Amino acid sequence: MSASNDLNEIYASSFRDNWTLPAITNYGTGKTYLYSDLSYEIAKIHMTYELAGITPGDKVALIGKNSPGWIMVFIATITYGATIVPILQEFNPTDAQHIVNHSGSVMLFVENNIWETFEFEKMPRLRGVISLTDGKILAEHPLNDGRMQKQLKNINRKFSRRYRGGLKPDDVRYPVPDPDNVAVLNYTSGTTGFSKGVMLTYRNLWGNVTFGIHSRLHYQGSRCLSFLPLAHAYGCAFDMLVPLAVGTHITVFGKLPSPNLLLKALHEVRPNLVICVPLILEKIYRKQILPMITKKGIRWVLSMPGIDKALYALIRRKLVDAFGGEFEEVIVGGAPLNHEVEEFLHRIRFPFTVGYGMTECGPLISYTPWRQFIPGSSGRTLPVIMHSKVLSDDPENIPGEICVKGVNVMKGYYNNPDATEAVLDADGWLHTGDMGTRSADGTIFIKGRYKTMILSSNGQNIYPEEIEAKLNNMPYVAESLVIERNGRLVALVYPDYEAMDKFGVTNEELPKEMEQVLVELNKLVAPYEKVDKIQLIANEFEKTPKRSIKRYLYNA
Incomplete structure (x- = not known):
């Protein structure tokens, strides 16, 4: 350099x-x-x-x-x-x-x-x-x-x-x-x-x-x-x-990037690198891939060794073509990628990788090329210019706050010394507010935000983002937010009205469907992460311009 x-x-x-x-x-x-x-x-x-x-x-x-x-x-x-x-x-x-x-x-x-x-x-x-x-x-x-x-x-x-x-x-x-x-x-x-x-x-x-x-x-x-x-x-x-x-x-591309318009532009431009947020990949997966692989005949094919590889190769080709067909990789960042989507994309060998960053680092902290990418991770800490550590007695196994230091770390917050001091310590380490683990080679695994972490009655750390990722893949769930009320976990759910219309589910039938969703969700989470109830909300969650849910509005 x-x-x-x-x-x-x-x-x-x-x-x-x-x-x-x-x-x-x-x-x-x-x-x-x-x-x-x-x-x-x-x-x-x-x-x-x-x-x-x-x-x-x-x-x-x-x-x-x-x-x-x-x-x-x-x-x-x-x-x-x-x-x-x-x-x-x-x-x-x-x-x-x-x-x-x-x-x-x-x-x-x-x-x-x-x-x-x-x-x-x-x-x-x-x-x-x-x-x-x-x-x-x-x-x-x-x-x-x-x-x-x-x-x-x-x-x-x-x-x-x-x-x-x-x-x-x-x-x-x-x-x-x-x-x-x-x-x-x-x-x-x-x-x-x-x-x-x-x-x-x-x-x-x-x-x-x-x-x-x-x-x-x-x-x-x-x-x-x-x-x-x-x-x-x-x-x-x-x-x-x-x-x-x-x-x-x-x-x-100065328009609002709806999937249809975006896929048209990708097909025309044929970019050599695609930079995107999880929402785009997740929408394509939920709207195009999931209905295909959950069909009865396709499920049977996927259970057959050898045949499943051929089908995966076909799906991969269709996805690659949808993104223009000439890119080296898709880099996903800005928010965590849904685990189910990530696992499927990795299984079909789709060339994607997940990076980690924040505005305070302009933004990059970690990244790994897709061929070396480890599913569930957010890439390896950038060599030479960035360093990372996890504030934990066992950083490889017990989550702690992720801290970073190096060339990319901001000077501070403008005219706000108190806020600067709260995140930048005397040794120059930036306290990210993200909780996770770190392997010996600097690969980062994020669990959730420190501020959103819930401490259970038996002392377990609960990361609501991990539960939400599972819940968002359930039928008739468009988006969700897991919060704590009186020592119990409650999931706020905004319904997927498009899916309801498609399968003829009425508003009156929805609560019964959610009861089944709750049963299936609780099979997938740890005992201390079990959700007590699902509460339906009528309108989309209020979001920031980055499309992050304003969690603080719903914690009351």
Whole structure:
């Protein structure tokens, strides 16, 4: 790995080396930007910052759906030396405006439809607001006296004067910031109240990017379909930062990734690597594979040695084709993968692996290529740049809190020393809040969140996520949440209305079906994990923008 820790030089070098290759295509319009076009747009945003009086270290907020323009603003900001503040577009306007204020952002890039819901006067530190939709100035601070509007009015003429004859590869030179300067201020969605601003430095991003480069997750000329939110650390690192560092062609999928639309896009783009969250694999398994393998005739075939292998190979081929057919592996992250789904995918030799990370590590902590992946694990701690330990007397067998240390670990929470001190100890170990075990080679096995762990009356640790994973595979269960009430376990269940309609189960019949589900569930769990009752809820669980259930709302 480069000893310089110079993230910006990685991008300058990549853009020069890949000048004539496609960089970004907008899936919605088909418009493609070459790396030369990307460099041009970045240079123009740099000039915009100069003319607007933005200096290195200033905060620039960014909110909108995944798009080429979103990527350009993000990369332009960090290569300028300023701090980007990406905000998930799913945040309500009040929360988004609070983040703009809390971060101290002086400029905001925003899509027009989102801007219509904002109130400019409630964000007094903003000097100006620029449209991601058409590049126009949407608002300017009254004390500016219209200076930004005047300065940017003739930006094209000023740009032409600076780069006579057009921007050339040799013109792509970016400043070298201190590796410990904050590059990204990322506000986590959180499930226990208002999110905190995670300070990710240039060194943190460099750790993630160089690992991706040296692991050849992406490579020059490879194809990538970017459909996870780029405002979230996972999608940001591996659907944008790593691809652009090596000359990958990114197709940006800015729509809500429903399975049908997504499978169509995967078929068209044929990516060489697929980065996804468990929900996508689980939906495909439950809607397409499970009905197939539970048919009476198929169950009989699967019980026949030799024939089962042929059928598994057929299912594997269909799944591989569904994801475009040309990928090396599917990397699953962002949440635990359902055990049943994982076990089946492993049995059919589907090329997938499960990684582990968190926003506070920008995000990567552990990963193993699919051929070495151990089912039930979350990969091996990244060699050299990251270290892990489990706070347990027997880390390989008795779960304890997982702690990590290394290049990827954040600087802290912005303007929140108490929250920082609560997770980062004096020796630099980040206390993740996740409970698990760790093998001698650094492979991590996650059991659940420390905050959600339930201590049974006989002293056993119960991880509700493990029970929920089993329950979510039961008939007519769309999603569930296991909580403790008066010393007993209760499962809150939101029904799978689509399955009920398909099999003709009425609302009146559902409680009886749930009684059978409870019986079957309790056969699969340990005696101390037995669920006392299932309580049906009428509406979907409230979720964060990351689609995590807001557990704290249901613990009363």
